Amino acid sequence: MRLAADRILGLALIGLAAFAAFNASQFQVTFSYEPVGPKAFPMLLSALLAGLSLVLVFRPGENGEWPDKRTTLKLVAVLLVLLAYALLFTRLGFLITTFLTVLSLARLFEASWAKALLGGILMAVGSYYLFTLGLGIALPGGHWLPDFN
Amino acid sequence: MFDFLIHGFEVALSPMNLGLAFLGALLGTLFGALPGIGPINGIAILMPLAYTLGLPAESALILLAGVYTGAEYGGRMSSILLNVPGDAGAVMTTLDGHPLAKKGLAGPALGLSAVSSFVGATIAIIGLTLFAPLLAQVAVMFGPAEFFALMVFAFSSMAVMMGKDPIKTGIGAVLGVLIAMVGVDSGTGVMRYTFGMAELYDGIDFVVMIIGLFAISEILLMLEHANRQDAGDTMPPLGRVMVSLKELLHCKWTMLRSGVIGFIVGVLPGTGASVAGAVTYTTEKRLSDKDNTFGTGDMRGLAAPEAGNNASAAGSFVPMLTLGIPGSGTTAVLLGALMLYNITPGPMLFSERPEVAGGLIASLYIGNIVLLALNLPLAGVFAKVLTIPRWVLVPAIAILAFVGVYQLHSDLMAIYLMLIIGIFGYALRKLGFSLAPVILGYVLGGLMEDNLRRALSISGGDAGILWQSGISIGLWIAAVLLLVLPWLVPKLLSRKTPVHA
Numbered sequence: 001m002r003l004a005a006d007r008i009l010g011l012a013l014i015g016l017a018a019f020a021a022f023n024a025s026q027f028q029v030t031f032s033y034e035p036v037g038p039k040a041f042p043m044l045l046s047a048l049l050a051g052l053s054l055v056l057v058f059r060p061g062e063n064g065e066w067p068d069k070r071t072t073l074k075l076v077a078v079l080l081v082l083l084a085y086a087l088l089f090t091r092l093g094f095l096i097t098t099f100l101t102v103l104s105l106a107r108l109f110e111a112s113w114a115k116a117l118l119g120g121i122l123m124a125v126g127s128y129y130l131f132t133l134g135l136g137i138a139l140p141g142g143h144w145l146p147d148f149n
Numbered sequence: 150m151f152d153f154l155i156h157g158f159e160v161a162l163s164p165m166n167l168g169l170a171f172l173g174a175l176l177g178t179l180f181g182a183l184p185g186i187g188p189i190n191g192i193a194i195l196m197p198l199a200y201t202l203g204l205p206a207e208s209a210l211i212l213l214a215g216v217y218t219g220a221e222y223g224g225r226m227s228s229i230l231l232n233v234p235g236d237a238g239a240v241m242t243t244l245d246g247h248p249l250a251k252k253g254l255a256g257p258a259l260g261l262s263a264v265s266s267f268v269g270a271t272i273a274i275i276g277l278t279l280f281a282p283l284l285a286q287v288a289v290m291f292g293p294a295e296f297f298a299l300m301v302f303a304f305s306s307m308a309v310m311m312g313k314d315p316i317k318t319g320i321g322a323v324l325g326v327l328i329a330m331v332g333v334d335s336g337t338g339v340m341r342y343t344f345g346m347a348e349l350y351d352g353i354d355f356v357v358m359i360i361g362l363f364a365i366s367e368i369l370l371m372l373e374h375a376n377r378q379d380a381g382d383t384m385p386p387l388g389r390v391m392v393s394l395k396e397l398l399h400c401k402w403t404m405l406r407s408g409v410i411g412f413i414v415g416v417l418p419g420t421g422a423s424v425a426g427a428v429t430y431t432t433e434k435r436l437s438d439k440d441n442t443f444g445t446g447d448m449r450g451l452a453a454p455e456a457g458n459n460a461s462a463a464g465s466f467v468p469m470l471t472l473g474i475p476g477s478g479t480t481a482v483l484l485g486a487l488m489l490y491n492i493t494p495g496p497m498l499f500s501e502r503p504e505v506a507g508g509l510i511a512s513l514y515i516g517n518i519v520l521l522a523l524n525l526p527l528a529g530v531f532a533k534v535l536t537i538p539r540w541v542l543v544p545a546i547a548i549l550a551f552v553g554v555y556q557l558h559s560d561l562m563a564i565y566l567m568l569i570i571g572i573f574g575y576a577l578r579k580l581g582f583s584l585a586p587v588i589l590g591y592v593l594g595g596l597m598e599d600n601l602r603r604a605l606s607i608s609g610g611d612a613g614i615l616w617q618s619g620i621s622i623g624l625w626i627a628a629v630l631l632l633v634l635p636w637l638v639p640k641l642l643s644r645k646t647p648v649h650a
Contacts, residue, residue: 009580013320020327020342027339034602035610038334038341041598042327049323052316061314061581067373074372079572082365085551086564094552102544109372111540119541127548137201137556 006060013053021046078108094139099124153499154278157507160207161515169204169212170512174519177219182534183542184227185371187236188220188422188462188479189588193359194546196486197553200356206490207508213486214466214509215516217479218270221422221462222520225262225455226528227535230255230384237583238422238458241430245443245450250385252446259532260392261448262455263524265404269456270517272408273415273463278510280416281499285471288496293603294614296472298624299418300597303474305628307419307586309635318586321577325590326597328353336602348562355485356557357567358591362584364550365571368543370578384535390528400452403433411457415464419589421477422458429457463513470494470506473596478585481592488592 024042067075085101092100099120106116131137160166180191192213199209224235229246242262249258291299304322308315331342332352343349407429414425433453434443443450465476473495475481487494492502499506524531554563574584601615608614616622 005580023342027341029337029339034336034606036602036605038337038339041601042330042341045323045327045330049320049327052320052323055316056320059316061317066579071373075369078369078372079568082368082547082568083565085547086561086568089551089555089564090561098548101547105544105547106540109538109540109543111538115540119544123541123544123548127552131552131556135198135202137552138559139552139556 004060005066007057010053010056010060013056014050017046017050017053020049074108078105081105081108090140093141095124095128095141098127151278151282153282153503153507154511155507156503157509157511160504160508161211161511166208166211166508166512167515169208170215170516171519173212173215174219174222174516174523177216177221178223178520178523178531179219179534180216181220181223181235181239182226182531183223183537184231184233184235184535184539185367185374185542186220186546187224187238188217189359189482189584190363190367190546191216191220192479192482192486193356193363194549194553196359196482196489197356197557199486200489201556206487206492206502207505209490210483210487210505210509211512213483214512215519217483218459218462218513218516219520221270221459222263222266222524223531224458225266226259226532229258229262229451230387230532230535236422238426238461239454240423241426241454242451242458244430244454245445245447248444248446249448249451253385254446255385255387256390256528257392257396258448258451259387259528260390260525261396261400262451263390263521263528264392264397265400265407265452265456266459266524267517267521268404269408269411269458269460270463270513270520272405272456273412273460274510274513274517276409276412276416277463277467277513281467281471281506281510284467285496285499288472291472291496291620292618293600293607294616295618295621295624296600297597297604297615298621298628299472299474300593300600302624302628302631303418303468303589303593304586305631306417307589309631310417310420310424311583311585314581315632315635317580317582321582321584321586322590324577325587325592326594327590328358328587329591329594330598335599348560348566353566353570353591354558354563355489355592357554357563358570359482359485359588360550360554361567361570362574362588364546365568366574366578366584368546369571369575371539371543374539384532387529387532390525396448400449403437403449403452404456406436407433407453407456408460411460412464414457415461415476416467418468418472418474418476419586420461421465421479421585422461425457425461425464426454429453466509466513470498470509471496475589475592478583478588481585481589485588485592 021043024039027039029037081101081104085097088097102123103116103120106119131139180186199212221238224239225242227233227235228239228242229250232243232247234240234243246258308318311318331349333340333350410429411425414420414428430453433449437449465480468474468476469480469484475484554567604614616625
């Protein structure tokens with residue numbers, strides 16, 4: 001299983017190298033003073049990447065341990081929370097999104113509801129004032145709220 | 150010849166810079182002590198803030214360098230108390246540090262590690278002061294061909310020294326260089342790998358890259374370790390953080406030797422604190438472990454990697470400041486930070502921006518004393534940081550990462566890119582890659598291509614220019630030897646000694 005992961009990775013990287021090389025070959029260089037234009041270096045890198053990946057296919061190394069199913073689901077959940085944070089950041093404003101994000105992350109990291117709620121409120125409000133007043137950073141207030149900073 | 154240092158102390162002793170050195174040391178120790186946040190993460194998180202505050206280049210660098218050296222101090226806390234290395238540089242510290250704590254000697258162990266960190270760092274800072282200007286004078290003679298050869302040497306020394314798997318180190322570095330290719334080519338204006346997206350025309354932003362690669366991937370990794378029991382249950386009692394003079398004298402040669410070795414390892418491009426810890430520990434084990442006490446709580450086994458990893462941190466500034474080649478993953482990040490300020494470190498830095506080079510070196514002297522003064526009496530307070538639960542830590546990192554990226558660009562695209570890079574970094578770490586080569590490749594990639602193209606345009610396309618001067622030939626030979634020797638030497642040795650001997 002461990003070995004297979006490196007083989008697949010090696011093949012995927014060879015694919016990436018081929019893609020990078022093909023892409024480089026399509027660069028439109030209209031005029032250049034230099035004997036070596038912007039194509040050569042990426043081509044060289046692609047060749048190097050393909051060569052190293054080929055070694056990986058034939059002599060796979062060791063991988064870390066892969067997470068179990070439950071942890072994988074949680075990983076996806078953490079990513080979704082972070083994605084939602086990004087999506088809502090400007091729409092709902094810093095305070096609300098940060099509160100919701102801290103709440104959900106704390107729950108995913110096994111805090112109790114009470115701790116997660118308290119942490120969410122304290123961290124959202126605390127960081128808001130730290131950033132806006134302490135560091136002078138403009139944070140989104142949210143479209144539905146009048147700016148009160 | 151040491152004018153830069155006098156000027157540097159004038160810079161570093163200004164009240165603001167003194168305060169920043171202090172703040173950096175304090176935050177660095179905290180970041181180092183916090184499980185999962187090493188020097189790179191600490192710098193990645195603080196850098197956008199330093200940039201926003203509008204600090205001048207030398208002040209920002211003083212703050213970030215304080216975080217770097219502080220984190221090397223702080224990394225030992227969880228190594229000694231919990232047997233969990235705080236960062237890669239503190240891995241070897243667990244071997245004798247934790248057994249000492251289990252014997253009830255947690256306090257003396259923390260005290261000894263603070264003193265040996267101080268000794269190691271002091272040796273290396275003196276080394277930096279003496280060698281950096283000399284190296285800068287040599288480096289002035291470097292042309293593009295020599296720089297290209299130097300970077301090839303840096304990458305091969307990294308492949309051999311860093312990580313368990315040289316092939317993966319190499320692949321990581323190439324991936325980093327490829328990522329650096331994204332954007333408009335400065336020479337010709339050709340768009341490379343932008344896929345028509347306007348956000349990618351300027352390339353992948355440095356801050357987005359390191360926060361994604363390190364902070365976001367760390368959040369994901371922390372989830373996997375969340376099942377581990379909380380630190381509070383397993384923390385041994387600290388006792389008084391004191392180390393006796395007798396114990397210190399017992400370790401004096403260990404500290405001095407390890408400081409010198411750590412400095413040399415740090416100067417070698419591409420190798421960082423983790424290599425220094427391993428090299429000094431194994432050297433000291435071979436030299437002084439007469440009764441086989443290493444690994445069971447020998448003071449010298451703790452002093453060696455602690456002096457070594459702190460010395461390498463200071464040593465890695467030598468190639469960064471004089472050649473523009475980072476000595477470690479963390480200095481690669483610092484190099485990127487300087488580039489945000491349109492400062493490209495290199496041989497001219499000492500003459501053209503003495504306030505940056507001198508101010509940084511002077512602040513290392515000051516920071517090192519501050520760190521010793523903080524770490525002896527306050528070790529107990531820093532140790533409390535270890536008990537901060539992950540459910541507090543993770544959202545805090547997330548907030549800092551989001552705000553850091555958002556306020557630099559006020560643009561959600563940068564945040565999405567940060568998340569994508571974070572997943573990429575997580576996958577790489579799970580596949581057994583170390584991230585330092587990736588970041589080194591990313592920082593050096595553009596410079597490497599520039600130098601190659603400049604060299605070839607001088608020679609009119611003749612590749613022979615790359616190995617024409619004595620310096621570049623030497624560097625090519627050194628690079629090839631580094632790659633071939635570790636593979637060749639065991640084969641030669643095994644041929645000489647019969648199998649059944």
